[in-house]
Amino acid sequence: MIKFVMNLTRHPKMNRLDFKNYWEQHHAPLFLKNAQKLGAKKYVQSLTIDSPLNQGLRESRGMLAEFDGVAEVWFESEQALIEGMSSPEGQIIAAALQTDEGNFIDHSKSAAYIVEEQELL
Numbered sequence: 001m002i003k004f005v006m007n008l009t010r011h012p013k014m015n016r017l018d019f020k021n022y023w024e025q026h027h028a029p030l031f032l033k034n035a036q037k038l039g040a041k042k043y044v045q046s047l048t049i050d051s052p053l054n055q056g057l058r059e060s061r062g063m064l065a066e067f068d069g070v071a072e073v074w075f076e077s078e079q080a081l082i083e084g085m086s087s088p089e090g091q092i093i094a095a096a097l098q099t100d101e102g103n104f105i106d107h108s109k110s111a112a113y114i115v116e117e118q119e120l121l
Contacts, residue, residue, distance in 0.1 A: 009109035039084030
């Protein structure tokens with residue numbers, strides 16, 4: 001299994017609550033109704049909470065500010081991901097998802113990459 005991971009920064013015109021609500025109530029249903037067509041096996045949204053712990057973690061390590069959320073999508077393999085996204089239907093779905101992302105994500109301050117998970121505990 002591999003994961004497509006996105007570290008998300010909210011659109012500059014949104015506060016964190018608006019970002020959360022849009023992601024959960026609009027984007028997630030759009031993705032979920034198409035997940036099987038794309039070959040996705042699992043989808044997880046991790047939303048950053050407003051907590052002084054985040055500031056402390058960042059300051060104690062000299063790190064950048066936290067992202068507003070993390071999206072993780074599991075696929076059987078890189079090939080499965082490529083096939084799901086490159087089919088004619090997959091291309092239409094991927095374009096619709098990316099267009100919708102523009103409504104709540106600042107792509108210029110976000111990141112996307114493929115990982116292989118190693119569970120250690």
